Amino acid sequence: MYAQLGLTSGFIYQLGEEDMIRRKSREVKPEEIQSKEIQSKIKYLKRCLLKYRKITSMGRGVAGVQVGIPERLAVIYMPEEEDKLLTIINPHIIDRAGDSLKFTEGCMSEGPLFAPVVRPAWIKFKYLDEQGRERMWDKKSDNPAHCIANRVFQHEIDHMDGIIFLDRGILSELTLDSDPQFYEQVKFEEVHS
Numbered sequence: 001m002y003a004q005l006g007l008t009s010g011f012i013y014q015l016g017e018e019d020m021i022r023r024k025s026r027e028v029k030p031e032e033i034q035s036k037e038i039q040s041k042i043k044y045l046k047r048c049l050l051k052y053r054k055i056t057s058m059g060r061g062v063a064g065v066q067v068g069i070p071e072r073l074a075v076i077y078m079p080e081e082e083d084k085l086l087t088i089i090n091p092h093i094i095d096r097a098g099d100s101l102k103f104t105e106g107c108m109s110e111g112p113l114f115a116p117v118v119r120p121a122w123i124k125f126k127y128l129d130e131q132g133r134e135r136m137w138d139k140k141s142d143n144p145a146h147c148i149a150n151r152v153f154q155h156e157i158d159h160m161d162g163i164i165f166l167d168r169g170i171l172s173e174l175t176l177d178s179d180p181q182f183y184e185q186v187k188f189e190e191v192h193s
């Protein structure tokens with residue numbers, strides 16, 4: 001994992017690096033989404049995510065700020081979807097579940113650290129897609145792919161506000177892991193308050 005980190009740190013900003021990860025991202029102007037500039041930023045984000053996945057076999061999503069673009073855009077890897085990569089721009093959370101799930105998270109910008117984070121089981125949010133069309137995510141099923149997607153979206157939306165999973169994580173359970181399968185083996189756990 002440490003050797004892989006060296007390979008990915010060239011294109012993924014790490015925590016503390018120029019304070020990029022702590023920046024609050026600005027909204028993308030909807031009328032500029034189709035512009036060459038924004039389209040090439042989206043392409044770059046996709047390339048970075050795929051490159052990271054190729055090197056580490058991990059990485060479910062990347063937010064602009066993680067590649068030095070402090071704008072409210074992110075690309076999520078969704079193997080079950082036809083296009084595999086989903087772009088979300090200017091997401092706004094409208095609703096969230098009352099019940100929470102505990103699930104271990106890692107981050108492309110926080111090296112080999114993993115910690116469980118308790119978050120709502122699902123969120124409903126609207127966003128603009130890469131063509132600038134308004135879309136809505138609202139999937140509350142127990143389908144594991146949807147559970148993970150609901151989790152990844154919350155993690156990426158946090159990045160847009162300069163918030164990292166370690167800010168929300170249970171740090172007494174912080175761990176390091178070099179097993180690429182580690183993240184896949186982690187199970188969702190219901191948390192009752």
Ligand SMILES: [Zn+2]
Nearest residue numbers: 106107108109
């Ligand atoms: Zn992250």
